[in-house]
Amino acid sequence: MPINIHKQLPARQLLKEEKIFVMDEDKAILQDIRPLSILIVNLMPEKERTELQLLRLLGNTPLQVNITFLNMASHESKNISKNHLDEFYKTFEEVKHRKFDGMIITGAPIEHLPFEKVNYWEELVAIMDWSKKNVTSVLHICWGAQAALYHHYGIDKHELSKKCFGVFSHQTSDSTVKLVRGFNDEFNAPHSRYTSISVEEINNNPELTLLAVSEDAGAFIILSNDEKHIMITGHLEYDATTLAEEYQRDHAKGVEVDIPENYFPNDDPSQAPLNTWRSHTHLLFSNWLNYYVYQETPYEWE
Structure with a gap:
C-alpha cells in the first residue's frame, strides 16, 4: 500500500527518486475503497x-478480494x-457482462499441442480479447503466459x-x-515445462519488457509496456512438494523424467524439499494486486 505524507515533507522527493510509492494527502482523502473483483481462469487439471x-496468495494482503472461478465450457474436466x-465455477457466458479488476x-499441461489444436483455444481467445476492455490487469502463469505471448504479441513457444x-x-x-519492487537481485522460482519462449x-x-531471466530456465517475468499483461513462465504459486509429486507421478507411470534440479536436498528424492521461493511469490502477488490492480482500476466501471 502507498504511504500518505505531506507534499512538502523533505523526504518525499528522495522517496520518489527511490521509486517508493508515495501518495499526497489530498489524493488520499479523495480515494474511495471497495473490494477488488478477481476472475481466475483455472485451466489446471487438479483444480482444487x-x-x-x-x-x-491473494488472501495475504490488506485488500479485500472477491473471487470468481471460471471453467472452460468447451472442455470437459476429468479430474474434478x-x-x-457447478457449485463454485462460472462459464464465460455467465460473466462476460461484468467488469473485473x-x-x-x-x-495447463497441454504445451505439446499447437495452440490452435487445444480444444478450448477459441474460447480462451475470446476471453483474452474480452479482457482488453473488461479487466484492468491480467496475470498469466506458465502455459497461460505462453498463450498470452502468442495471441497478443505473436511470440510462439518452442520445444526444449x-x-x-x-x-x-x-x-x-x-x-x-x-512488479518486482522488494525482490532480491537474485531469487529462486520453480519451473515444470517442456517448452520455452525466446529471450531474443x-x-x-x-511492447514487452523482460523483468527477470534465468541462465538455466530462460525468460521468467515479462511485462507489457502498457502494464496490462504480466506473463510468468514458471510456477511461483507451487507448494514445496508440488514438483516432488509431479516427479513421483511421472516416475510411477514409467515416464522418463530427470530428478528436479536444485530441489531435493543432495538430489535425494527420499528427502523433503524446501520451499526457497515463498517470500518472492507473496511479494509478486502483493505487488500485482496493489500496483497493477488496486491503484489502477476505476472505482466505478463505466
Whole structure:
C-alpha cells in the first residue's frame, strides 16, 4: 500500500527518486475503497489444489478480494467433479457482462499441442480479447503466459530438448519496476515445462519488457509496456512438494523424467524439499494486486 505524507515533507522527493510509492494527502482523502473483483481462469487439471495455492496468495494482503472461478465450457474436466464445477465455477457466458479488476489465467499441461489444436483455444481467445476492455490487469502463469505471448504479441513457444524441471536462480533487470519492487537481485522460482519462449524475441518486441531471466530456465517475468499483461513462465504459486509429486507421478507411470534440479536436498528424492521461493511469490502477488490492480482500476466501471 502507498504511504500518505505531506507534499512538502523533505523526504518525499528522495522517496520518489527511490521509486517508493508515495501518495499526497489530498489524493488520499479523495480515494474511495471497495473490494477488488478477481476472475481466475483455472485451466489446471487438479483444480482444487490450484484454487488453494492461488487463494493463499491473494488472501495475504490488506485488500479485500472477491473471487470468481471460471471453467472452460468447451472442455470437459476429468479430474474434478461436475458438482464442484457447478457449485463454485462460472462459464464465460455467465460473466462476460461484468467488469473485473484483475484476472489470472493459469497454466495447463497441454504445451505439446499447437495452440490452435487445444480444444478450448477459441474460447480462451475470446476471453483474452474480452479482457482488453473488461479487466484492468491480467496475470498469466506458465502455459497461460505462453498463450498470452502468442495471441497478443505473436511470440510462439518452442520445444526444449528436455523438460525444464526444478528450482532455478533468476535475476531481475530493473528493481525499480513496481512488479518486482522488494525482490532480491537474485531469487529462486520453480519451473515444470517442456517448452520455452525466446529471450531474443521478447527483447526485440517493443511492447514487452523482460523483468527477470534465468541462465538455466530462460525468460521468467515479462511485462507489457502498457502494464496490462504480466506473463510468468514458471510456477511461483507451487507448494514445496508440488514438483516432488509431479516427479513421483511421472516416475510411477514409467515416464522418463530427470530428478528436479536444485530441489531435493543432495538430489535425494527420499528427502523433503524446501520451499526457497515463498517470500518472492507473496511479494509478486502483493505487488500485482496493489500496483497493477488496486491503484489502477476505476472505482466505478463505466
